[in-house]
Amino acid sequence: MDQELLNKLKEILEEDVLDLSLSFKDFDEWDSLTSLSLIAMVDSDYKITITNKLIEGFENVAAFCDYITNHEG
Numbered sequence: 652m653d654q655e656l657l658n659k660l661k662e663i664l665e666e667d668v669l670d671l672s673l674s675f676k677d678f679d680e681w682d683s684l685t686s687l688s689l690i691a692m693v694d695s696d697y698k699i700t701i702t703n704k705l706i707e708g709f710e711n712v713a714a715f716c717d718y719i720t721n722h723e724g
Contacts (some may be wrong), residue, residue, distance in 0.1 A: 652672075652718070652720075653716065653720050655676065655712075656697075656716055656719060656720070657669055657716070659692055659696065660689075660712065660716075663685060663689055663692060664678045664680050664681070664685065664686050665680045666678065666680075669712060670712070671711060671713035671716070672710070672711050672713065673678050673687055673711055673712060674711050674713075675689075675706060675707070675709070675712065676707070676711065676713070683708070685704075686703050686706060689701075689706060690702070690703065694721060696697045697719055697722075699719060
């Protein structure tokens with residue numbers, strides 16, 4: 652798993668420890684602004700365009716990380 656990506660997710664989700672088995676909606680800090688922050692980070696840092704609908708479709712954070720790692724542009 653990409654440690655840099657995990658660190659960025661921890662920062663966005665305001666978590667010290669990230670449980671990869673949780674979906675984004677399971678995090679207390681998850682809201683529309685957090686989603687936009689995630690979309691912006693992925694676009695600027697990984698050159699991948701994602702939508703909120705795509706994010707909501709991931710079973711868990713691990714599936715999201717796998718997607719980003721495998722689609723890095």
